[in-house]
Amino acid sequence: MKSFLTRKNVVLLGGIVLLVVLLGVADATLNNYYLRILQLMGIYIVLTASLNLTNGFTGDFSLGHAAFMAIGGYVSALLTMPLAARALQLADLPAWFQEFAMPFPLATVLGGLLAALVALPVGLVVLRLRGHYLAVMTLGLLIVVKSLASNWEPVTRGARGLSGLDSATTLWWAFGWAVVTVFVVWRLVHSPFGRSMIAVRDDSVAAASRGIYVFQIRLIAFIMSAFFGGVGGALLAHQLTAITPPTYSFDLTFLIVIMLVIGGSGSVTGSVIGAIIMTIVPVILRDLERRFELPGVSQIIIAAALIAFMIFRRQGLMGSREMHPSTWFMKKPATPVSVDAPQQ
Amino acid sequence: MRNIQLLALGVSAAMLLAGCSAAAADDEIVVGAVYSITGSQASIDQPGYNGFKLAAKQINESGGINGKQIRVAFSDAASETTTLTNVVSELIENDGAVALGGTNDSTLALVAGPIAQAAGIPFVASGATLPTLPEQVGDSMFMACYGDDLQAEAIADYSTEELGAQTAWALVDQAYDFTTALNKFFQERFTASGGEIVLEDSYKSGDTDYSAQIARLQALKTQPDVLFVAAIPNEAGIITQQIRAAGLMQPIVSGDGYDTPLVAEVAGANSKDVYFSTHVSLESTDAVVQDFVTAYTEEYGTAPENAFAALGFDTMNLIADALKRATDDTDPAAVRDALASTQNLVAVTGTISFPEGSRKPSKAVTIMRIVDEVTTFVETIQP
């Protein structure tokens, strides 16, 4: 048995300690606005890293991440809603439902679990498709979920949505979940299962012929991705303190896709970097919009940058490489850990 | 390869540090404007924001408040909840706004409000007409407009009393809080006065083809006396057009979502016999209204697009009035208290008073009528 204190684990622990210290400093010094942006950053890391499981590693391009976020968001909101708000908004629901308010952490997990539960039957059906067809079908899933949210009055309150939630998403929860997500995704990807995922992506026929259960791998990735999507949705709902159908829009899915593409789908650290950049860039651009009074310009710049990225660096900033902190202290540059950039 | 990684890190770090805004100077009062001038809210928020700015400009030209100038801090909320929360937080924390005003959508107001409430900054919703908004958010939330209950009841009463309607058809946009609430209050009032809703049909904002719903209406054995449409401005014109083009000529009744030039422009000759409730008639001969219309036209080269311009104007004036009366115009709590004690403030959309303990004004509702592309004033209904 190897000692726990390997170089890798020391670096990992060091990294976490450093993150805790940084977050502590941020929490103590920054005002609520910057804290809010940082919370969003944590949430976006959860979402991007989890979307990477399907879109990046398994090669199943999904446009439906916001659907799972919506499920997680609504479920957690229904569970945590304070009693006073509950009496006002959910009077149509049975009495036992009026009398409890679940703690936020538990509700977040349950939101994620329900999203994963929904992903099972959905995945069984839509994963029979691949490529474009899967993309359009997952977009369809988003539209179906949104239709349900707008029309299922007694539970979701339709367009009015659920409001008056506790603003429970702190910096700690957002980044706590970000660390958990990145850790789980990392371990998953760097396991035999992960190599199967990459094999399925790169050549599913060859993978199948080597005895990999292709469909099963894709389904598990889809469900895992949905779980963290649901968690991210729950975190977002409790940051906004309200949840309405338009919150989980196609624009949101698209934003996460952009983060993934810019960071590099196929790289876990890439999705973290993508999420960080695409949290900050819109804020800076909005600042410029303000200064020069040109509303809407940031959207154009982001869209143009995306196209430029696709043309000139379509593998994203990281491609399928990883940023390996444990190698920073070595003399020799490390060899790439995973396979080369996807060429589907 | 490593360069790119370092570059990415460096860029992110630099971006995090950049962009700190200046706080308020001593000789100015910062008031935050929360409007979405892009996205789905733009057609009503842009006029609202223009009205808001106009009021601030007029106040500054006549010497400001307590010797200080008003600075309107604004950042586009883009009709989107996440951006909206960021903007509200930014206006409070970075710009140091002492009060906020804006938002013409109840759902967005329910998201923006709690942030202001938590920071203790008063927030005046210009056109968010959810009647329970102040209670749901807390004691920092005020409304410059009346609630949907008032306008829905006014147009329901008008339908039964003036138009003699006993039966009505209802078409509701399921995508907005405003439209579903308007529908609920209309139906309650209409049936309470002995009317009957013969059919309720629905759609979702963004739909463009209503032929199926209209055909179902036409297939009814007895045609309803009035057609009630709960729509937002974007769809008001196109629904009117399709109803009339199908040969249905009953009066169409609606709320302030119909207060948009799009009804006359899109429906053209088909825009007839449309009645809607709104906040003010911009044709009114009242001096306050006319001065506002003139000033707005001078400033922006176009007449106020709809009543939301007037509401934005009133929102700023409501805040200014409170700032003048506040014991300390730099203390949000004092401004909040002053707002709560607003009495008989003469505004474009009617006189505003907050009754004891309520942060929602009880104002008159204006009924307008569109005949052959021309919108005319019908009457004001006092609550």
Added chain:
Amino acid sequence: MTINYIMQQLVNGLALGSIYALLAIGLTMVYGILRLINFAHGDLMMLGAYVSSIFISATILPILFAVVIPTLLMALMGLIVERTAYRPLRGAPEVAMLITSLGVSRLLQNSTVLVLSPQPRAFRLPGDLTQTMNVGGIRFTQLDVLTFLLVIALMVLLTLYINRSKTGMAMRASSENLRAARLIGINVNWAIGAAFVLGSALAGTAGFLWASRYGIIDPFMGFLPGVKAFVAAVIGGIGSIRGAVAGGVILGVAEIGFVGFLPPEFSGYRDAFVFSLLLIVLLVRPNGLFGKSEVERA
């Protein structure tokens, strides 16, 4: 429910379906060759509608200009988009093109917002093309009839063009196998360009028709019709022109039927229904009604 009611809903569905069909033809041609779902296709329709709106307000020019100019301009626009955004991606993973087309879509929408305004504007066709006619209790407009006839005519002409002309043959060969086509000396870029030009021109025409039918245009009007047109193209069998027309009509009728024949409470699920329909078609008959079989839907 009378026969009259059923017929009326059928006509409504046909009218809506004709415009879907027009968009679907353009999408299916491009998809057939490049395997690209062009999310920007609906936005070209939006641009076409805006261009058209300039010409309907200029009363001196005949109405024909409001159709022809946007059609020509969108053909050019399609070519520009293909050249600048899609051609550099030749040989890239298909998902890269999909993301790019989403980017192009956003770029077109937001540029329109910035240059013009986010406000919806009215689009009123002069003359009596949009006047309602009543034939035996069924109501429709001249424009509906015109649209339907135009779609049928285009279907015939384009099918002939693709089957008979040199370019058409090049297009068919490229859609069969891009690499092999290049090997035997077919100018693949020319074929792809032709598909984009024709498809985008139709999107321009559809812009005029959509705007005339509904009377209002805004910068975001194109996205959902574009996605629905893709659904229509898949239902009909992607790559096939008559399939696109059949798919468009089926989708239009099904959508109106869904709203018209189910209780009103279900009207809000209209778009959800469209995608459920797509899912069923893809699972039961993955190649659509007229599609050629492919080994894998990828």
